[in-house]
Amino acid sequence: MIYKEKVLLLHRNALIQEKIFNYLHENDYAVIMANNAENTFSLAKSMKPDIILWGDALTTHSKQVIRKIKSSPFGQNIPIIALIPDVELFERYEIEKDGISDVLDTMPKLPDLKLKIRSHLANRRRILQYEDKLRRLRALNELEFQLIQTREVIRACDLVDDYILNTYGVQALLTLVFNNKTKEYDYKSFLTPDTKIQQKLSTIFELKIWQKYFFANPKLETGRIVDHYILELFSTIGLQGVAFYQFPLQAMGKQIGFIIAGIGDEKDFNKEKIDEISQLCTALSSRVLQIRSIFAQTPVTREDTSAVKHLFLRLNEDEISNYLSQQLLSTLRADVCIYFNYNEGFRFLYPQYCYRSDKDENIFEDEKPPVLMLKDYPTFEQFLESRKMSVHYNLSEKPRKDLQAMAELAGKTYNSLLIFTVKVGNEIKGFFLVGAQNGLKRFTRSDIHRSEQMIQRATSALIESRVVRQAQVTIKQLDRIFDLSKELTLENDIEDLLKKIGKAIRRTLGWNIVLVERRNLYNARYENVCALGLKESEFELLKQTYPDSLYLALKDHCYKISNSCFYDHEKGDGAITPADQKRFQRSIGKEWDDEDWILVPIQSRGRELGYIAVNDPVERVRPTEEKVRSIEYFANQAAVALENASLYENLKSSELKYRLLAETMTMGLVTCDFNGSIIYVNKSLSNMLKYERSESLLQQNIFDLCSNKTRNDFEKGVLQMIKSGKDEKKNAKEGIEIELLANDNTYIPFKIYLTDYYQQTKKVGFLGVLSDMRPQRRIERLKADFNSMIVHDLRSPLNIIQGYIDIVRNQVVGQISEEQSDLLFIAKENVDKVLKLIDNFMTASKMEAGKFDLEMETHSLNSVIEAVYEHNLVLAQKKDIEMSIDLDPNIALMEFDKMRIEQVLSNYISNAIKFTDKGGKVEIRSKLVKEYNELTSEESMAVHVAVKDSGVGIPYDEQDKVFNKYEQTEAGKDASLKGTGLGLAICKEIISLHKGEVWLESEPGKGSTFYFSLPIKPLKI
Template sequence: MSETSSARPGDGDLRTTALLQLTAAIETATTLDELLMLGLNEFTHLLEISDGGVILLDEAGTTAGLVSTIPLRTSLPPAFLITETTFLWRVVANREAMQVDDVALAMGAADAAAATRQILPLLNAEQIRSLLFLPLVAQDRVIGVLVFGNRTVPRQFDEHEVAQARLMAGQFAAAITSFRIAEEALRRTAELATLNEIANTVTSSLNSREIYHLVMEKINTYFCVDAGSLLMLDEESNDLVFVMTLEAGEEKLFGVRVPYGHGIVWSVASSQHYAVVNDAQADPRFFREVSDALGYTVQTILCVPMVVKGRTIGVIELLNKLEGPFTEEEANRLTRMAATIGIALENARLFQTVTTVRDRFEAILNSTNDGILMVDMRGIIMTANPRAAQLLDRHRNQLINHTLDQVLHDLRSRAVSVSLSSRLPHEATSEGLEFELPALQGRFLRHYMLPVRETNGTEIGQLALFQDISQERALDQLREDYVGMLVHDLRAPLTAIINGILMVQRGLGGPTTEQQQELLSIAHEGSQTMLAMINTLLDISRMEQGHMNLNREPLSPYAVIDQALDRLRVSAQSQNIQLKQDFRAGLPLIEADREKLVRILQNLLDNAIKFSPSGGEVILGAGVMPTASREDQGILPLDVRMPDLETGEHLIFWVRDQGPGIAAQYHARIFDKFGQAHHGQRMRGSGLGLTFCKLAVEAHGGQIWLHSSEGHGSTFALALPVSA
């Protein structure tokens, strides 16, 4: 290697002529490729050689590629790292021209880089004996290297030739930079135009298939590829799903799934980094099942992820570039585009989700039988369903943007009566009101409020519900009439039947046999049971209407317990059930209705005996909850929790059995009228006993509750305030 210097006559004219010819080439070139060919032609004429080439660096200055040659070659070697070639790295690093006088001697040396030695056979095949490297410097930056070769015999370029070539190289580098800037501007313009068309379609169309088609159509055209696919991540199955594949304008592969971890697409989705594969068949990641099913041969692949807010939502995969291999620059360009496309597609998906949810919400609102008003935190009505307008006898325009207070005030002014409602869901945030509106064919409306909360629990508004309870009121009246019929129309004849049976038993109608006495006893017991049921219905009806008078008196809990146990000892013995007691000492007197309290305990014990297996036991316990303590203190069995009670001293009763238990789904309605739990066997009783217990306990100002699980028995407990 060496650099020599000498002077030749006419250097000025020769230099001027060469510069003018290069300037003319620059001025007439319309593309970068044309500029490179014309420029190389002028350099080879100046240096009187036949071979030359242009190597350009990437933006980072680390990777180089041979982009143009003279003579013209259709196949060019792949890009390489500049640090892997000793000579090129020195030229770039030092920004100086460098000669290789004898290629075979220099590149075959033992200390030559491996990549350098690999080039030697190619140079020998072309009979290149000497090389000249010139740096291309523009805007204080090396953008590439000019390489010139002399064939057949070694040649040493003199100082004049190198100086002249370097002068021209500076102008050539400036022209290349200008063309690259212009081409990059054109590419960016085309890129922005493509993205703009995609964005316009995304914002103007609600058809996702149409959006996907346009995205791939524009990208395939922009990158000049044979086929392209758009795959979206299915977060439920964790598959990548082909939502659009375009090959020559034809849609394919819709709905085909790529399982997690398979293929280049999943490699890109997982790493969130693009992949350039210019020999797909040799890549171990290649998932050939899809292409084989179509009979399509994949040669080159460019795949980039679509990442939105750090989360991969899909990938774009381009196949078989029409001219040459995919480049890193194209990968970076598609990555930029994918980021914008991903945001647009995600926004479109979110918009469609919101639209779908809105449509479903409106469908639910329009189909429900309840009138619903959506009210914001200021009390302004934001939404009203058609049923609300119908029930309130107002047009929707007369409801929306008005205050709820105005609507309720108007409803009150038209109502014949307004009363409080006791039948409300536990989520209700206000007292329920019931309106009677006789002007609307005797319609009754129930109104209450429910909260509307965000996912974090913050309240953002309320739902005002209006229910037509006219049919419910009619059924209530029917039930009251039915109870009245039972009480007043059946009680008198049933009493007469009982009295008649007693008189026959006592012999007023003549002597009776032992067998007749037994039949009369059965009839008397059945009549008493029926009379007790009628009395219970009457008591329940009175308590529901608030008409039940309690005959309160100071009572000893022990006396009440003994009386209840005495009534059921025979029944327990007949079923081989053992009655046990678990009382605390020093239970205080309680102000209560003796008969009602005895009947409460009697009903609870009777149920426990009915559902306990033969040989089992039923426990009746009692204790007192002091005013100063809010903890159980061992009054109840260990697995039964004490509810929140009002302030004051409470007397606690509880009954525990060893029956089949009550499933959780029946706990809410076990105290309702005729409400019974299903145990896979014939129903026992009328379903009124527990209803009476609940109403009677609440009439005393107390609480009753249940603890039970299927297969582990049941515990009914009640708490009564010691001082009424």
């Protein structure tokens, strides 16, 4: 049966609703129409649609229904498209906050509606797939953690079997783990729905096929079982499934077992699931070997702790402490067990429970011993600072008066003492002191370990119950915060919003006094919004005491608690040291004083927008960090409200400001869609392009106005911005050099800085700021003329020197020795290098000045490549580099500047040889390809030429700058390989003038491939 995606449709206009219904029904969607907003919620809850089309008016009630749908478990991932009239930007922002995914017109174009629906449904499917995968990975990680914790092979295998059965829907599962030392199975399991098989399991496990086919095969691999003999055996023994997969258990090169899974639906059992099970088997194999090597001498017996844990979950802290006192006395076979409650703030011990082996009741029930200050018991204090779980003291061998006095609270003398720490999370709650009268009494390691485990189980249960209780309190607070946030989105007056927040803190969190003040962003002064719980006279006195504000006066003299401040009146105005902060942490829970204050800053993006101050808590104790965080939740809501108010004011004033800026700025400003069609130009740009009216440029294509040599870079920059947005900041910061055709048919150079252009929150094009580069080009031309003069003055004497060297080497003026000839050869080589550098420098100067021209002629590109290849072959052979050529015979004659293309090829090939080590490879290829312009949707033919080497490669972070002038990679900075950094920049300019592109592919350590492309144009005959 084909699944039809469900659409829930609501529209205020019955005719439009019917029209949309029929159109979607024809396009194989299951459509259900709702009558009103309430009906929409009930239908959404029952049918669970894939998408909702909301065409009703967005009233307050409608928004509440939408938020109710989006906050419900069934509606979290349902996209909602609102079919409403066009709305202002701020209203659209508010709509998105209400849970609406997209917006279309009340009467949308049906094809556009279908595209929107498909887009949102595809995105929803991706989200659901991701969440499902995330759930599986989380469960897999938790299972692997449990494997690490277990000490039993049986327990580890049980965990894996149970996970595979419950997660991947297998029909049958056979698991065998063999121990070569004992020659027995450490684990054997056959899980199948057929209960009759359970009666013959022993026979199945004794089959020799397991050892012969699976354990004896060292090359057993994960995959589907296709051996007909094995499949027939599975059918015989009752292993069910339409397909069977084997998963070997291997560790350290040893095969210790295998898992066979019978699959009912092979389509659902994909490679991803196979890989997950394989990963799980690897973890299980490693853990089995660890258990065998580490715990082989101390076998672990199973203990059913579920009943004990269930008991702990039903008891509170006092009841658990009482219960553990009795259990430790019994488990350790001791004479006495005392439980001391610990107060970390005041550092005292309170003896709470005491049980002796000769009495059944709590000795401290009727008469409580006095509180013990920790400083009077140095041995116990030393144990506390050690953070150990337990410690044993033999007082017969080494008397300790403080511990002896603590034990004597039970009425007798005890010489062998064992102390346990009770921690709930990171908080020490108390200590158990277990004693024996006989000093020779030894508590074995296993007894101590069992006792520690018992205490840990109890504290774990306490943590769970405490977390649940705290979560319940937090949920109630968050419910109130959520209710408040709904009001924040509907209210407009910021003063009323802040007053509601103050009242909510007072009512919800139990603070009798709440002050809320906002910071005036213009004069930086704090202005009071509300002072709840204070009489008018008390508030006036507070203002007189702190005229600039309570927050400014006290914040530098406060202790840090969470992200807020606590002012302790006893500390006063002194500076807070780290030691003071530590003492303050221990004082949490101390009685509250009315001169203390909690100050919570209201901040947004690093700016202080105000503060909330609270006093007089209902509990009358200093709050914990958790309670302060609850106030901070409300402070965050206040920050959102203040920030929204500020943004709204700025939005209203900025529109006019930016409109005036665009029309009066000296730089050019242009807005285009992604096809290049001009939507807007400012007056400055139209003047620079010599148009009398800006409207003359509208609807022209900015790409068509570009010169041939700059169009490719411009289109490439825009295309990268469309695809990923990663280069958007780069283009906005560095800019792209372009040349635009003016009204007088001359090209004017600009640098354009790109950024996204949005309409109704949707990115529809780009906005460019253009800087006139004509003054810079004039300077470059002057520099180029000066460089030409310098180059000419350098070149003339070098040519003379080169000529004289040739005369002497050719022995025209007399005989020379072989050594002299070698020296002259070196001199000539260096003169050639200098001349080449001068040529490159001259070429770069011409390019900068715009005086670099091409001589286009008809040639065979393959012939040019072959000629350059032959020229460089000798150089490659000298380095023992294998150089090959692979040319596309389909490349016909084409127009290009032969000398300049030879220059590009020579540069590519010489670089490849230079950076390739001895014995490497260099390959030259040409290929005829069809290119597609994603911006203009045009197709054209081009030739791609590639030079591939097996050299050092280029680091990824340096690849972007390879074609820049005067830039060199780290490898290129080697003295033996050093160049000017101009060669590839000249290549890029030559290819750009041919309307082609240059690029590279490189992997560090594995070599590089440099490309260039030449477009093919029809030859004029």
